[in-house]
Amino acid sequence: MIFELLRDFSEAIAAFPKERPDAKTLGLLQKAIRRESHFLEQHPTTLFQTMWNQCWWHDGDVAASSMQSVNRGSDESETPDTRKTKLFQVLETWRSGKQHRTPGFIWLRSLRPPANPIDSGLIAVFRGHTGSVNSIDFSSDGCRLASGASDGSVKVWDLKSGVLLQSLIKTFTSDELAKLSPQEFVDIVHGGVGYRVPGLDVHAVAWSRDDRFIATASHRSLRIWDSESGTEHSCFGAGEILNDVAWSPCGQRLVTGGNENHVCIWDPATGDVVAKTTCSDMVTAVRFVGTAEKVLAGCFDGSIVFYDWKNDSCEAIRPSGQGRINVLEVASSFDRAAWGLDDGTFTVWNVQTKKIQYSQKLHSGVRGLSFSPDGLLLAVMEDDGSLCVFSLQDGSLVRSISTEDLQGGAVAIAPDGLTIACTSGHCIAIRDMQSDADPREMTYDHGTYLDGVELSPDGRRLVTVGRFDPVPRLCDGTDGKKLRDLSSTPHDARFASFSPDGQSVVVVDEAGLLSAFDVDAVTPTMMSSDLPTDRLDRPLFAPDGNCLACGSREGAILIWDWPTKVLRTRLDGHKDWVNQLAFDTESQTLVSCAADQTVRVWDLQKNRERLCIVCESEGWLGVTCVAISGDGKRVASGGASMTVSLWDANDGRLLNEFRGHRQQISQLAFTPDGRFLLSASQHEPEIMIWDLNRGSCVESISGTTDLSALAIKRHEHPWRWIGRTDDSLIETMDGKTVAAWFPRPLASVTAYPSGRIWAGSIDNHLCIVAIEGNMPLPGVIQQPEKR
DSSP states (O other), rough: HHHHHHHHHHHHHHHSTTTTHHHHHHHHHHHHHTTTTTHHOOOGHHHHHHHHHHHHHHHHHHHHHHEEEOOOOGGGSTTTTOOSHHHHHHHHHHHHHHHHTTTTOOOOEEEOSSSOOSSSSSSEEEOOSSSSSEEEEETTTTEEEEEETTTTTEEEEETTTTOOOOEEEEEOOOHHHSSSSOOOOOOOOTTTTTTTTSSOOOOOEEOOOOSSSSEOOOEEEEEETTTOOOOOOEEOOOSSSSSEEOOTSSSSSEEEEETTSEEEOTTTOOOOOOEEEOSSOOEEEEESSSTTTTTEEEESSSSSEEETTTTTEEEEEEEESSEEEEEEETTTTTTTTEEEEEEEEEEEEETTEEEEEEEEEOOOOEEEEETOOOOEOOOOOOOTSHHHHHHHHTTTEEEEEOOSEEOOOOOOOEETTEEEEEETTTTTEEEETOOSSOOOEEESSSSSSSEEEEETTTTTTEEETTOSSSEEEEEETTTTTTTEEEOOOOSSSEEEEEETTSEEEEEEETHHHHHHEEETOSSEEEOOSOOOTBBBBOOOOOOTTSSSEEEESSSSEEETTTTTTEEEEEOOOOSOOOEEEEEOTTEEEEEEEEEEOOOEEETTTTTEEEEEOOTSSOTTTTTEEEETTTTEEEEEEETTTTTEEEETTTTTTTTEEEOSSSSSSSEEEEETTSSSEEEEEEETTTTEEEEEETTEEEEEEEEOOOHHHHHHSSSTTEEEEEEEOOOEEEEEETTSSSSEESSOOOOEEEOOSSSSSSEEEEEEEEEEEEEEEEOOOTTOOOOOOOO
């Protein structure tokens, strides 16, 4: 349905007079659909929501104060302020029509601009892999893109429409499984989805010159797929994990590089290895250069080998011991090669003269390289997501392409030279090759991943903490605009917490220093500690706001008197890292858990340990999470054993054990009435609700949520936010009715007091999302589509 709509847009744009101002509007609407085409294909009822959240901000009045426009060298007559038909007017008219036809219709409205403005260079995003995308390659006609990922699949995409044409997954028969070694069988089953999706990463994909076949390098096999039918044409055992594969210019040979230091030349027709050499370390990248008789190989130890396989001779182009070769690429003319290292250095090498043309060092490791079809440009992708294009004539920077990605991956320039594809995590972004960086600069997001989003109790303010960032930011809770930086030390901030009255923020940095900020003051109060070299963990306020507790790496727990900011006491007992703390509702009892496999109950009136519970089955991480019931009579603990244990807080008796999680338990919460206990696991996120009277699980939820809000506000809030692998959904608190979907999962999601707004993060971008409309009527809102 959505892809048919995109085709209609393409036909309309082709027929629409380009001189009309509305032509730009039509093009931007099409781009909005292309960016979320795969989400819309699954959830077509979210079309209006998707268009609003991307397009309204482009020229709405609020957008002008949320973004800083920069000069892009475009025609001033087509700027958002002067275009005749503004996008936000189109969206407002659309919303009015929907409200008239369907009063109270439910949708999710973003209260902040998107990370990628609609007029930026991002054209489309391909989603469908469930693992990190390791490799991408364009077909020679530029119409298709192949991708290989750690989910064990190879996918073929139509570049123009974004339609997934093929999903190539190796399916093992019982006979094939019987031939596998015990270790190979374990690797396959480790994939977690039976035999259909084996846990064998696809490390590299490569189109044949005639586009008929796709070669893939994976666990211990070289596979060749028919690109039209999607069937496996042939499979050759390699005897080692293959890291890379490439076709020869004539298409008569394949070259692979593997973990056991081998470079192999294959006959794809027979599967025979016609030549083989051994390098000094595992081979990370291989390419044919010059003719089909010569190969360039990059190794883990940093060496580059020039291999003449016809004459069985090797020449060291670059010695070992100078960094790791991450990627190696050749120009379409096969006369130049480039390689990139983990230290950020990339080098361009002339194949004919065997001399380095030039070399440069960038800020972070080089993850991807791609030559332009005319051989004049080289695109370089760094570990941190920076994408730069350099001139091959003099090595100068031609342009920096904005990606808004914080995790760099593979990169490939399309054969027409107009678009460029790059990977980040599970996704593939298609971008305009001519676009420059930062068409509109965001004024409030961090330059690194957001590790924390903390909401004040009244929902009026937010604090965001960036990874490896010394400056947390205090933001307005209504629109996320930065109010000011909370900077007090040069060390990276780790945690931030609001006081119960919402008037103060405590920040803990990497050095274990605590800073207390009044939300209306500029100068912080430094809080003293008797552990100057120790790193403290997440601070926790007592419910009455009179004290602040913080655990440490060495096992000590520090308690400060909050009104005076003076260290009140130190609680010693744990022998290892304190993982989590919890207060009872009266602020008289503190419960702690640590890597020493113990749970300890502390009497805060007497400042002493009241009880120690030993949990010997939790592994080297110990007890990772703990909670105490509102009446202070029961304590819950969890960890790597995937078991929730319920203890008597007075004598330490084991009252019950709850099993059902498939991964380590990371969070626990009692409901205020003490009837239910909620537990959450990580890696394969799952939330389980346990009835403590019956001793059984009453609901299992796949995904992530604000566990505290789910536990405390179950009977007050109408909605709950559930983050899944690729998207999120809003459903009623009983889980029976899904009201809306959102195209991304949010990290650190937190619910506002109203229960109708949520804040969280996508990479380095702060998101605030509100549900619009009335409570859905029974039977009107459908359950989510089967995936």
